Amino acid sequence: MKNRITTTITTMMLMLFCSSINVFAQSENVVPSGYPELDEWVKQCKVERPNALGYPGNYDSKLDSFYDWYTQNRMENILINNAGDPFGNPSTLSSLKFEREVIESFAPLYGFDLDNLWGLVTMSGTDGNNHGLYFGVNYLRNKTGKMPIAYVSDEAHYSNYRLCDLQNLDVCMVKSNENGQMIPEEFEKVLDPTRPCLMIYAMGSTFKGAIDDQTELNKILDKYPEMEVYRHIDAALFGGYLPFTEYKDLVNQKVANYQSISISGHKFFGIDSPCGLFITSREVYDNQNSFDVAYLNANMRMINCSRSGVEPLKFWWLLKTVGIEGWTEQATAIMENTAYLVSELTRIGWPCRNNKYSNTVFFKRPDDEIVSKYNLANSYDERFGGNLSHVVVMQHVKKDVIDKFIVELEGTMTSTAQVKADATMTDSSD
Numbered sequence: 001m002k003n004r005i006t007t008t009i010t011t012m013m014l015m016l017f018c019s020s021i022n023v024f025a026q027s028e029n030v031v032p033s034g035y036p037e038l039d040e041w042v043k044q045c046k047v048e049r050p051n052a053l054g055y056p057g058n059y060d061s062k063l064d065s066f067y068d069w070y071t072q073n074r075m076e077n078i079l080i081n082n083a084g085d086p087f088g089n090p091s092t093l094s095s096l097k098f099e100r101e102v103i104e105s106f107a108p109l110y111g112f113d114l115d116n117l118w119g120l121v122t123m124s125g126t127d128g129n130n131h132g133l134y135f136g137v138n139y140l141r142n143k144t145g146k147m148p149i150a151y152v153s154d155e156a157h158y159s160n161y162r163l164c165d166l167q168n169l170d171v172c173m174v175k176s177n178e179n180g181q182m183i184p185e186e187f188e189k190v191l192d193p194t195r196p197c198l199m200i201y202a203m204g205s206t207f208k209g210a211i212d213d214q215t216e217l218n219k220i221l222d223k224y225p226e227m228e229v230y231r232h233i234d235a236a237l238f239g240g241y242l243p244f245t246e247y248k249d250l251v252n253q254k255v256a257n258y259q260s261i262s263i264s265g266h267k268f269f270g271i272d273s274p275c276g277l278f279i280t281s282r283e284v285y286d287n288q289n290s291f292d293v294a295y296l297n298a299n300m301r302m303i304n305c306s307r308s309g310v311e312p313l314k315f316w317w318l319l320k321t322v323g324i325e326g327w328t329e330q331a332t333a334i335m336e337n338t339a340y341l342v343s344e345l346t347r348i349g350w351p352c353r354n355n356k357y358s359n360t361v362f363f364k365r366p367d368d369e370i371v372s373k374y375n376l377a378n379s380y381d382e383r384f385g386g387n388l389s390h391v392v393v394m395q396h397v398k399k400d401v402i403d404k405f406i407v408e409l410e411g412t413m414t415s416t417a418q419v420k421a422d423a424t425m426t427d428s429s430d
Contacts, residue, residue, distance in 0.1 A: 029046070030042050030043055030046070048375065049396075050396070050401065051373055051374045051375065051401075052374075052375050052396070053374045053375060053376060053391045053392070053397055053401070053405065054374060054375045054376040054377040054389070054390065054391065054392065055375065055377060055392060056236075056237040056264075056267045056268075056360075056392045056394060057266065057267065057394060058266075058267060058268060058269065058270035058394045058395045058396065059270075059394065059395075059396040060270065060394075060395040060396040061270035061271070061272055062270060062318060062321060062322050062326075063270070063271070063272060063314060063317070063318070065317075065321060066313075066314060066317040066321075070310075070313075078093065079093065079309075080093060080094060080095050080308075080309030080310055080313075081093065081094060081306050081307070081308075081309055082094045082095060082096050082099055082121075082306075082307040082308065082309040082312065083305055083306050083307065084096055084300070085120075085299065085300070085301070085302070086099040086100040086103060086119070086120050086121075087100055087117075087118055088299070093309075094309050095309040095310070095312045095313050095316075096309075096312075098312050098313055098316045099120065099121050099309075099312035101316060102121060102277070102312050102315040102316050102319065103117070103118075103119040103120065103121070103277065103279060104117065105319050106263075106277055106279065107119065107279055109243040109248075109251075110239075110243065110251050110252065110253055110261055110279055111251075111252035111253035111254040111255065111256075112253055112279055112281065115282075116281045116282045116283060117279070117280075117281065117282055118279075118280055118281065118282050118284070118285035119277060119278055119279040119280060120277075120278055120302055120304075120307070121265070121275060121276070121277060121307070121308075121311050121312040121315060122262070122275060122276040122277065122278050122304075123274060123275060123276075123304065123307065123308065123311075124264070124266075124274040124275065124276055125157075125159070125234070125236040125262055125263075125264040125267075125274075125276045126159040126163070127276065127278070127303075127304070128236075128261075128262025128263065128264075128276045128277065128278040129157075129159055129160055129163055129200075129232070129234050129262050130163050130166070130167075130303060131260070131262070131278045131302065131303055132200070132232035132233075132234070132260045132261075132262055132278065132280075133150065133160075133163050133164065133167055133169065133198065133200075133232065134167065134303055135230075135232075135259075135260055135280060135284055135285075135288060136148065136198045136230035136232055136259065136260070137167065137169065137198065138287065138288045138289055139230050139259070139284050139287045139288070140196035140197075140198060140228050140230050141196075142287050142288075142289075143196075143228050143287065144196050144228050146195055146196055147169070147170070147195070147196075148169070148170075148195060148196035148197060148198040148228075148230070149169075149170045149171070149172055149192055149195050149196070149197065149198065150164050150169045150170065150171040150172070150198040150199075150200060151171075151172050151174055151187065151190070151191070151197060151198070151199055151200065152164075152171065152172075152173060152174065152182075152200040152202070153173070153174050153175075153176045153180075153181070153182035153202055153205065153212060154173045154174065154175060154176055155176040155180040155181075155202065155205040155206065155207065155208065155210065156182075156200060156202035156205055156206070156234060157202070157205075157206045157234055157236065158206070159234075160200050160234060161173065169198070172190050174186050174187045174190060176205070176210070178381070178383045178384070179208060179210045179353075179355055180202075180205035180207065180208030180209070180210030180355065181202075181205070181210045181211065181212050181213055182201075182202070182212045182213070182217065184213065184216040184217055184219075184220055187217060187220060188220045191220065191221075191224075193224040193226070193227045195227075196227065196228040196229070196230070197221065197227055197228070197229045197230070198230050198232070199217070199221070199229060199230065199231045199232070200232050200234060201214055201217070201231060201232070201233050201234065201258065202234055203233050203234060203235035203236075203238045203239055203242075203250070203251065203261075204234075204235065204236065204237050204238035204358065204360070207360075207362060207377065207379040207388070207390055208353075208355060208358075208360065208362055208390070209238075209354075209355050209358035209359065209360025209361075209362075209390075209392075210355045210358070211238065211250065211355070211357055211358070214231075214250075214256050214257075214258075218257065230259050230260075230284075231256075231257065231258035231259050231260075232258065232259065232260045232261070232262070233251070233256070233258050233260070233261040233262070234262055235251060235261050235262060235263050236262065236263065236264040236267060236276070237264060237267040237268060237359075237392070238250075238251075238357070238358070239251055239261060239262070239263035239264070239277075240263055240264065240267055240268025240269055241268045241327070241330070241331040241334060241335075241359070242331075242357065244324070244327045244328040244330075244331035244332075245331050245332070245335065245357075247357050250357065259280060259281065259284050260278065260279065260280035260281075260284060261277075261278075261279050261280075262276060262277070262278050263276055263277045263279075264276045265277065265311065265314070265315060267394075268327075268330075268331075268394075268395075269315070269318060269327075270318070270395065271311065271314050271315070271318070272314075273311065275308065275311035275314075275315075277315075285301060288301040289301065330395050333395065333398075334359045334393050334394060334395060334397075335359065337393050337397060337398060337399060337402065338354060338358070338359045338360075338361060338393040339354075340399055340402060341361050341391060341393060341397075341402050342354045342361055344402060344403075344406045345361070345363055345406070345409075348406060348409065348410045348413070349413075350363055350364060350409060350410075350413075351363060351364045351384075351385070352364075353384070359392060359393045359394070360390055360391070360392050360393075361390060361391050361393065362379070362384075362388050362389070362390035363388065363389060363390070363391075364384075364385065364387070364388065364389075365378060365387035365388055365389040366389060366409055366412060367412050370405075370408060370409060370412065371389055373408075374391075374405060376389040376390065376391065377389065377390050377392075391405070
């Protein structure tokens with residue numbers, strides 16, 4: 001036991017020493033701006049980046065060559081505004097042509113046919129969900145003359161509840177199970193078949209990384225063939241990597257039978273500012289309210305007016321420079337590293353759980369110092385003993401980062417037996 005403690009302390013001291021060297025090197029590598037407060041902020045970002053484990057950002061982005069091209073051509077001096085429909089006539093000083101190519105390139109990954117397709121590059125995952133709700137409401141109302149009721153699990157992303165409030169929708173939050181999935185029996189209890197159903201499926205719940213069981217929930221919806229249904233998938237993070245795994249059918253529109261999907265660009269794909277994809281069918285688009293705008297010589301059925309023309313270019317650049325092969329390698333790596341994190345937490349006796357298909361691992365909350373250092377996201381669930389934290393295993397969370405985290409976590413344990421005594425969760429979940 002004494003030798004183990006000595007070895008652990010020595011390892012921690014060595015890692016702290018190496019970490020301090022790394023921090024110093026990163027802090028020194030700052031191009032002066034002439035504004036000390038800005039330079040200090042950049043230093044802090046460089047220090048915090050390697051330890052960013054709690055939120056789904058890819059800090060191993062592949063946009064260096066894009067910015068080299070962009071700045072060398074002085075593109076920052078040209079406003080690129082994608083005001084208009086990517087599937088309409090491209091306007092002057094826009095990247096609508098490339099935006100359409102992005103949508104047409106990604107759509108087959110989600111089971112959409114090119115001859116029945118519409119979509120756009122959004123300003124965020126929330127923007128994509130906003131379009132999903134807005135398009136769903138218009139689609140159902142134009143078909144039935146009735147306003148729908150929105151149904152979403154109580155562990156889905158909070159933007160869904162806020163957007164229902166924004167759009168003044170009747171919304172029903174459905175109870176979820178301990179893994180974070182909507183409970184089919186609870187959904188059936190609250191379903192009102194006299195009104196259209198706007199179903200919001202969580203493709204990765206915010207904290208536990210759960211996926212709603214679409215098969216079981218759709219069986220309930222199938223009991224009411226006279227009820228019009230619109231299914232929107234909130235697939236912010238998971239919609240990025242699942243198409244490149246053996247679980248790709250979970251996001252395949254032909255298999256899952258949904259009408260629209262929202263995917264984030266700043267999560268798995270590593271774009272350095274919030275953006276995303278909203279993809280739906282042309283049939284859904286054609287059932288939206290028509291807004292002919294003479295000023296733009298366009299029909300503006302989407303929510304946004306001005307939209308970034310730069311984010312579609314980043315998506316397009318990544319399609320060309322990373323592509324399917326690169327994303328498949330990245331998805332494989334994050335799933336392997338997720339399994340490694342679970343195995344290491346289990347090895348030291350730290351209670352944890354990981355949903356199938358998920359790169360999110362949640363566990364008993366460690367000391368505040370570790371929570372702060374690794375920017376862990378926190379939650380609370382009495383079913384798992386109360387205070388919880390989670391790690392989202394993204395591309396930059398490699399095994400050496402996990403090893404460092406595990407060593408520090410183990411160093412806070414007074415004894416393995418005590419942590420095990422506190423455990424109320426199993427090590428993994430299907």
